[in-house]
Amino acid sequence: MPTQNFVKLHKKMKIGFVCPCDMHNFKPFRNPPLNALYFLTILEKTFGESADVSLIDLRGVNKEHAIYYVPEKDIYFHSVATIDYPEIVRIVQEMRNIYPKAVHIAGGVHINIFPKESLKIFDSIVLGEGENLIIEIVKDVSESRLKKIYQEDKILDINAYPYPSRKYTPKSAVAEIGILGGVYYNMPGTAVLLSRGCPFKCHFCANPVQSAGRYRLPELIIEEIEYLKNEYGIQCASIKDDNIISANVEISKKTLLALKKTGIKWRGNCRANGISRDIIKLAKEAGCVDLAIGIESVSQQVLHNINKRLDLEKAKEFMSILNEEKIGIRLNLIIGLPGEPKDIVQQSIEFVKNVKPSSVLLCVLTPIPGSEMYKNPQKFGMKMDPNITFDKLFNVFSRFDESEKPYMVFEYDKVTPFGEGKSSAEIIDNYQEIQTFLRENKLTF
Numbered sequence: 001m002p003t004q005n006f007v008k009l010h011k012k013m014k015i016g017f018v019c020p021c022d023m024h025n026f027k028p029f030r031n032p033p034l035n036a037l038y039f040l041t042i043l044e045k046t047f048g049e050s051a052d053v054s055l056i057d058l059r060g061v062n063k064e065h066a067i068y069y070v071p072e073k074d075i076y077f078h079s080v081a082t083i084d085y086p087e088i089v090r091i092v093q094e095m096r097n098i099y100p101k102a103v104h105i106a107g108g109v110h111i112n113i114f115p116k117e118s119l120k121i122f123d124s125i126v127l128g129e130g131e132n133l134i135i136e137i138v139k140d141v142s143e144s145r146l147k148k149i150y151q152e153d154k155i156l157d158i159n160a161y162p163y164p165s166r167k168y169t170p171k172s173a174v175a176e177i178g179i180l181g182g183v184y185y186n187m188p189g190t191a192v193l194l195s196r197g198c199p200f201k202c203h204f205c206a207n208p209v210q211s212a213g214r215y216r217l218p219e220l221i222i223e224e225i226e227y228l229k230n231e232y233g234i235q236c237a238s239i240k241d242d243n244i245i246s247a248n249v250e251i252s253k254k255t256l257l258a259l260k261k262t263g264i265k266w267r268g269n270c271r272a273n274g275i276s277r278d279i280i281k282l283a284k285e286a287g288c289v290d291l292a293i294g295i296e297s298v299s300q301q302v303l304h305n306i307n308k309r310l311d312l313e314k315a316k317e318f319m320s321i322l323n324e325e326k327i328g329i330r331l332n333l334i335i336g337l338p339g340e341p342k343d344i345v346q347q348s349i350e351f352v353k354n355v356k357p358s359s360v361l362l363c364v365l366t367p368i369p370g371s372e373m374y375k376n377p378q379k380f381g382m383k384m385d386p387n388i389t390f391d392k393l394f395n396v397f398s399r400f401d402e403s404e405k406p407y408m409v410f411e412y413d414k415v416t417p418f419g420e421g422k423s424s425a426e427i428i429d430n431y432q433e434i435q436t437f438l439r440e441n442k443l444t445f
Contacts, residue, residue: 006048007135010142015043016056016073018091020084021063028059029173031191034240035079035108037164039134045162046135055168063087067094073102075141077134078122080108082369085390089121103141107133109206110390113370119148128152131161158196159217163224166190166232175232180289181328181358184265189236190228194221194255198242203306203380204296204334206370213243215251218258225262236265236289244268245275245283245291252279260286267291267330272315280325290328290358293319297337298344298351305339305380305418307372319355328358330445335434336365336408336427338380339418345430349437359445360438364406364431368393381416385409406431 017036022028036055043053056076058066076095078088092104107126111118118125124146126133133150140146166174179189195215198207216224228234245268246252256279259266270291283291293315297303300312322329333348341347352360367373367382369390377384388409406428412421422430438444 006050007046009047009050009139012050013075013138013142014052014073015075016054017077018056019058020087021058021061021066032174034164034193037166037168039077040168041162041165042131042134043138051138057169066091070095072099076102076104078104078106080106080110082110082390082393085110092121103146105137109370124148124150126150129156131156158214159220163220171232175234179238180236180265180267184236184289187235187265188233189238190234191238191240192224193240195241200309202308203372204365204367206368213246215246215255218254221258222261225264239266239268242269243271245270245279247274249279256282256286265289272318273311275318277321280321284325284327288327290330291322292330292332294332296334298347299341302337302339306337316355323356331357331360333360333362334365335362335431338416340422345433348434360443361445362435362438364408364427366393366409377410381413381421382410
């Protein structure tokens with residue numbers, strides 16, 4: 001075998017990637033920290049023994065005790081989501097008191113949206129995709145020339161980087177049951193990411209790196225899945241891509257044929273239009289058990305208001321095909337979107353009855369930083385609650401307990417550009433009425 005040529009650092013560096021407590025999540029270990037695992041894998045494969053890399057996994061740890069689980073490092077990396085920002089700021093401040101010589105570098109969605117504010121907390125920030133930059137950053141720290149900002153303007157080729165090794169977490173944190181439902185519930189499974197990018201610009205969504213879907217090569221998909229099967233006994237997977245089934249037929253065929261070769265069962269996310277019955281048949285043959293479909297609203301006018309390019313009639317036809325091919329449907333719906341009709345509850349319930357999903361994930365609209373709604377709420381007749389902190393700005397689909405009582409982070413004007421604005425109380429009542437129907441019919445996710 002050829003000898004691995006590692007990059008030699010000026011001095012050996014101890015590097016930790018901090019994964020926050022995630023206590024807002026009903027099941028903190030539901031999703032592995034794939035971003036952190038990607039970067040740790042890249043660092044180890046680049047620097048070899050010149051870098052001592054590890055995951056500092058605080059998931060499920062009480063926030064007040066988190067600092068006791070943080071070992072001393074030269075560099076701490078943080079991938080920051082808005083909801084985790086207050087917690088990460090707090091623990092960085094505590095870490096600075098104990099390890100004053102360490103440097104803290106942050107990237108992620110929140111950092112890209114609020115770079116100036118982030119620079120007040122971290123020694124350096126990463127804007128854009130960080131796979132190339134993280135290597136440069138570690139070199140610069142080892143030579144005492146760290147810059148304040150590292151920026152990647154190019155859209156990266158995801159096939160140029162290795163799949164994420166899971167060795168940085170205990171085996172017990174990789175494979176778990178309950179990834180799939182029904183007869184597949186007891187299959188050990190994990191989450192994987194096989195593509196990146198979303199070309200759409202829905203007004204409720206934050207997508208700082210706008211790009212078309214970029215899909216892993218079939219041989220790399222097979223390599224990662226076989227690794228997970230052999231090392232961890234994985235039999236199924238939750239595929240976290242925005243759209244696992246591309247509207248591009250050739251790409252879809254290659255991805256699905258690769259999954260078919262692995263023999264695993266899987267679930268994923270998918271658009272509700274532009275996909276043929278033949279592709280759905282192939283998905284079924286490739287192990288697809290169910291697909292999450294982001295309908296968001298059962299009102300075509302509301303979909304227009306939020307720039308969701310989806311034809312509801314075509315979406316119904318698509319879901320009819322899924323039912324005929326025995327692929328489960330997890331329907332994603334949002335209540336409180338701008339311009340909802342007065343009978344949105346009745347329309348939503350009738351839609352659910354008509355398309356026959358296996359489960360429905362329902363949530364109340366939350367304009368999140370980076371979205372058009374958050375940046376320009378006045379365009380939608382909204383007023384954001386000035387007292388809401390970042391940790392209350394849950395992502396639109398981050399509800400994990402169907403009994404959890406929702407709350408509003410904004411209110412509508414009495415008259416909006418889309419007509420009469422609903423009160424917060426009315427939106428919450430609508431949510432609870434639909435959720436009661438879902439619970440009574442065993443449709444909650």
